[in-house]
Amino acid sequence: MAIIDRVKFDGLRSRDWIVYKHPVEDLVYGTQLIVGEGQIAVFVKGGEVCDLFTPGTYTLDAKNLPILRVFVNLPFGGKTPFSAEIYYINTTTKLDINWGTSDPVQIIDPKYYTRLRIRAFGQMGLKLDNYETFFRELIGVMNPADIIKFNNVIDFFKGMLIQKIKSIIANVIVNQKISALEITARLDDIANYTFDLIAPEFAKYGLSAISLIIKSINFPDEDFEEINKILKNKAEFEIMGDNRYVTKRSFDVYDHAASNNSGVAGAFAAGGVGLGVGLGVGASLGSDIHNTINTRAAADKATIACPSCKAQNPAKSKFCCECGKLLETPKKVCASCGVLIPGDPKFCPECGTSMGTQTCECGAEVPVSTKFCPQCGKKL
Numbered sequence: 001m002a003i004i005d006r007v008k009f010d011g012l013r014s015r016d017w018i019v020y021k022h023p024v025e026d027l028v029y030g031t032q033l034i035v036g037e038g039q040i041a042v043f044v045k046g047g048e049v050c051d052l053f054t055p056g057t058y059t060l061d062a063k064n065l066p067i068l069r070v071f072v073n074l075p076f077g078g079k080t081p082f083s084a085e086i087y088y089i090n091t092t093t094k095l096d097i098n099w100g101t102s103d104p105v106q107i108i109d110p111k112y113y114t115r116l117r118i119r120a121f122g123q124m125g126l127k128l129d130n131y132e133t134f135f136r137e138l139i140g141v142m143n144p145a146d147i148i149k150f151n152n153v154i155d156f157f158k159g160m161l162i163q164k165i166k167s168i169i170a171n172v173i174v175n176q177k178i179s180a181l182e183i184t185a186r187l188d189d190i191a192n193y194t195f196d197l198i199a200p201e202f203a204k205y206g207l208s209a210i211s212l213i214i215k216s217i218n219f220p221d222e223d224f225e226e227i228n229k230i231l232k233n234k235a236e237f238e239i240m241g242d243n244r245y246v247t248k249r250s251f252d253v254y255d256h257a258a259s260n261n262s263g264v265a266g267a268f269a270a271g272g273v274g275l276g277v278g279l280g281v282g283a284s285l286g287s288d289i290h291n292t293i294n295t296r297a298a299a300d301k302a303t304i305a306c307p308s309c310k311a312q313n314p315a316k317s318k319f320c321c322e323c324g325k326l327l328e329t330p331k332k333v334c335a336s337c338g339v340l341i342p343g344d345p346k347f348c349p350e351c352g353t354s355m356g357t358q359t360c361e362c363g364a365e366v367p368v369s370t371k372f373c374p375q376c377g378k379k380l
Contacts, residue, residue, distance in 0.1 A: 007041075008034040009088045012147070018128060019139070019148035020088040029068065029080040033058040038092045042131055044085040049132050087135075089128055094150050097124045104219075105166045111179035114226040118183075118219045120169055122191070124161075125210035126150070126202065134206030153207070160201060168194045169217065180227055183217050190214060335367040 004024050011017070034057050035041045041053040043065065050067050062068045068082070104117035128134055138156070139148075154161075172178070172193050178186050195212035202209045302315035304327055311322035320327055332341045336353035345355050357365045360373040360380060372379055 129208035
């Protein structure tokens with residue numbers, strides 16, 4: 001291989017490279033090394049990074065590379081040959097690295113409880129930050145080549161990057177309860193959260209994450225249709241008012257009857273096929289449905305008054321919705337038969353004993369049927 005005394009790399013016009021390995025490894029003592037703007041040259045000997053060179057022109061001698069004193073002899077008239085590798089590193093930031101999830105991420109919408117199959121697309125900005133770490137962790141495992149482009153690095157990280165992004169986006173949507181209709185408005189928040197968790201993964205390989213942009217998080221039209229159905233039903237319920245459930249169920253019952261063409265109910269609801277018996281049974285069925293609906297409506301309207309503030313509450317309520325006090329009516333115990341009696345009756349409904357009280361000389365209030373005072377023991 002030819003020995004050269006000048007090493008230089010002018011870069012690529014596309015500027016999408018990250019590492020360039022100079023093809024010549026046979027150098028001579030005193031070779032000129034030229035490093036352009038936006039570059040750093042790495043001098044590698046025996047697989048180890050010996051020195052880094054920032055933009056400028058250098059002479060490879062013992063002054064700039066003290067390590068040359070160890071393995072270079074000087075009998076060749078100052079042109080002693082030696083072998084080494086020189087890598088050029090692109091230090092400029094690359095901001096147009098596109099990424100995207102190839103497979104959809106399946107989650108349950110935290111607000112509408114319907115399945116979503118989301119995909120995400122965006123851009124990431126990277127630059128090489130720690131050169132020695134990069135050589136140690138990445139160069140050794142990548143396929144040797146004269147030029148390593150950004151896409152090669154992204155391909156290497158693709159599995160890790162996409163898996164991390166899918167997991168992070170799914171978690172942030174579920175944990176922060178971001179519904180499908182709110183995702184677009186929260187893209188910046190999701191991107192910032194994702195960036196904070198992704199950046200350390202690249203730092204392990206000497207790469208610095210500059211930015212992460214999420215352009216879109218979307219899902220199929222059929223998933224959105226499910227949410228539209230929920231919103232439509234919700235709007236109908238709000239318009240119907242307090243009897244929305246009963247009204248909706250009545251529609252469902254009639255629709256079901258109309259679709260059941262094999263029965264008399266289906267014939268009645270679908271248009272009254274047959275006269276005599278068909279219409280009679282149909283009318284009876286209609287009456288039964290109407291009565292059932294009215295019964296449910298009456299049950300829904302049943303209320304109980306709070307004994308404290310008199311506010312009306314649903315019949316099955318245990319506590320008042322206005323004052324919060326217990327709605328159950330206090331119960332008395334009949335001193336004669338032991339039955340628990342709600343309210344404040346004058347006589348026991350079981351045995352007829354008076355529920356009034358009498359006052360003992362000691363001041364104790366006791367039932368009228370009591371023969372001895374439980375406080376002082378005196379006969380009453």
